[in-house]
Amino acid sequence: MTTGLSFADVACVRGGRLLFEGVSFALAPGEAALVSGPNGTGKSSLIRIAAGLLPAAAGHVEGEGARTLLAETAALDPELGVAAALRFWARIDGQAEAVEAALTAVGLADLKQVPVRLLSTGQRRRAALARVVASGAPVWLLDEPANGLDTASVRVLEALIARHRADGGIALVATHLPIALPDAREIAL
Ligand SMILES: Nc1ncnc2c1ncn2[C@@H]1O[C@H](COP(=O)(O)OP(=O)(O)OP(=O)(O)O)[C@@H](O)[C@H]1O
Numbered sequence: 001m002t003t004g005l006s007f008a009d010v011a012c013v014r015g016g017r018l019l020f021e022g023v024s025f026a027l028a029p030g031e032a033a034l035v036s037g038p039n040g041t042g043k044s045s046l047i048r049i050a051a052g053l054l055p056a057a058a059g060h061v062e063g064e065g066a067r068t069l070l071a072e073t074a075a076l077d078p079e080l081g082v083a084a085a086l087r088f089w090a091r092i093d094g095q096a097e098a099v100e101a102a103l104t105a106v107g108l109a110d111l112k113q114v115p116v117r118l119l120s121t122g123q124r125r126r127a128a129l130a131r132v133v134a135s136g137a138p139v140w141l142l143d144e145p146a147n148g149l150d151t152a153s154v155r156v157l158e159a160l161i162a163r164h165r166a167d168g169g170i171a172l173v174a175t176h177l178p179i180a181l182p183d184a185r186e187i188a189l
Pocket of ligand 1: 014015019037038039040041042043044045046176
């Protein structure tokens, strides 16, 4: 079983409107794709189709390996400390021991006891990214991962994606902000 993610002639309809059709690509271990396009063209919808949260109107999505989604909200308990909130999900993924390293990777180790509700916008985004890192899933689906991040944090994000790919992971990234993804496939909507 090899990690992979492929779209074959995928179309997306929302609210009775065709957003895109004929989207095809295949990502092998270590590869990435960058989904770009103006507001409302369906970048988030494409990511949701990849996550299995939205059915494709036509075509097929296939691939091996667990997928993890970074979307607008991270579903982290606002009352819990960041580490405890992350451990809730990491335990479900069988990755409880991965939380500390993930917090360090996103630069939140010093804030691990701070309740999620007290985090700044960018810190909350980094916590969401830590959830992705700690998941251990080989296929990362990242919807606007740079939103709310300062320049240094975008560099951290880029480094984390690069490390994930070097470890054989896959990244499908929808963004309207520039993110360096060397040799990424371009999916322009
Ligand atoms: N649940 C829904 N029902 C009907 N239409 C929807 C629904 N969700 C999104 N849409 C519509 O689908 C279109 C694409 O939305 P989507 O969020 O995928 O675009 P996007 O390219 O990610 O946009 P942005 O760059 O603004 O984030 C929009 O016109 C939106 O109004």
